[in-house]
Amino acid sequence: MSSTPYVITQPQARELLTQVDVPQILRKLFRDLAAGQAVQPAQQLVEFPQGAGDFINYLGVLAEDGVYGVKTSPYIVREQGPLVTAWTLLMSMQTGQPLLLCDAGELTTARTAATTAVAVDALAPLKATRLAIIGSGKVAQAHLHYVKNLRDWQSISLYSPSLSEDAQTANLLKSLDPRLTLANTREAAIADADVIMLCTSSAGPVIDPSDLSKPALITSISTNAPRAHEVPPQSLNDMQVFCDYRQTTPGSAGEMLIAGEQHGWNKNAIVGDLPDLLSNKVQRPDYNRHVFFRSIGLGLEDIALANAIYRLQH
DSSP, X not given: OOOOOEEEOHHHHHHHHTTSOHHHHXXXXXXXXXXXXXXXXOOEEEEOGGGOEEEEEEEEEETTTTEEEEEEEEEEOOTTOOEEOOEEEXXXXXXXXXEEEEEOHHHHHHHHXXXXXXXXXXXXXXXXXXXXXXXXXXXXXXXXXXXXXXXXXXXXXXXOGGGGGOHHHHHHHHHHOTXXXXXXXXXXXXXXXXXXXXXXXXXXXXXXXXXXXXXXXXXXXXXXXXXXXXXXXXXXXXXXXXXXXXXXXXXXXXXXXXXXXXXXOOGGGOOEEXXXXXXXXXXXXXXXXXXXXXXXXXXXXXXXXXXXXXXXHO
C-alpha cells in the first residue's frame, strides 16, 4: 500500500512557517540530540562528473516524532550562474511511507537564521547592547527577525557592499527595525559591537577578528562554495570556538578544515555545541577573548521544521 506525499511549495512553506515557533522547535531538536532521541549523520556530497555540479544530502531521524527525513540540495553549474534548489522529504518510521515533500528554500533560510538566534541567546553576554550584521539578503533579514528581541539592543548596524546600488533592499531593511542603521563601511558596522552576525554567501573572509577593539561573539554560516569561510582560518586559534553540532561541523566548515591542515588547529579545541549548551553541559563563555559560533546547517533542522509544518496540516 503506497501513499503520495503531501507537497508544499515555497510560498506555502513561507506562510506555514509564520505559524510555528521556529527557535523553540530547534531548541527541542538540540535537546533531543543531547538526549540521544535524534540521529544526525554527516552530510553527504555527491559530485557530478566533469565538475558539472553536485548534490549535498542532509539526513536525520527524529525518534520521538517517528520521522526520518532527507534534505537534498543540488548545485548545478550553468553558464548564466549556478542553480541551487533544495527539497526535504519526510518519511514515517512506522509505515515506511513518504509523508511530505517540501520546497526547502524557506525552511533553509528560517532554520539557518533561527539556529544562529538560538546560539546568540545561549552565548552572547546578557548585557550585550550592540549588534552588527554583515549581509543584506533574505538570510540576513531572517537573522535580524529572530535575534532582534533576544537582548536589549541599543544599536543594530548593518553593512553590505551591494546596498549602495539597491535602494529597494535598503528601504526594506530600515523598515524591519527602527534601531537599524545602514553603515557605509564594514569597519563602521562592527565598531564596538558585542555580537557580529556574518550572513553572507562569501567564499572567503569578510572580517578579521584581530581588527576588533574588544572581545565579541561572532557567528558564521555556510554557503555552497567549496571550503567557504567568513573569517580567516588562522583566527580560530585565538578564539573560543562553538558550533551547531561537533560531530559534523568540523568535517564540513571551510575555516575549520583549512585551520586543521595549515594552522595547527584541532577540532578538540571546540568548547561546545548547541546540544551541549542547551543541556547545560557547557557554560556560557566569559569574554576574555572572542567567541566564535559556526553553523553548517543540519539536515535535522530542516526535518524538524518540515515535521512542524506537516503537523499543522495533519
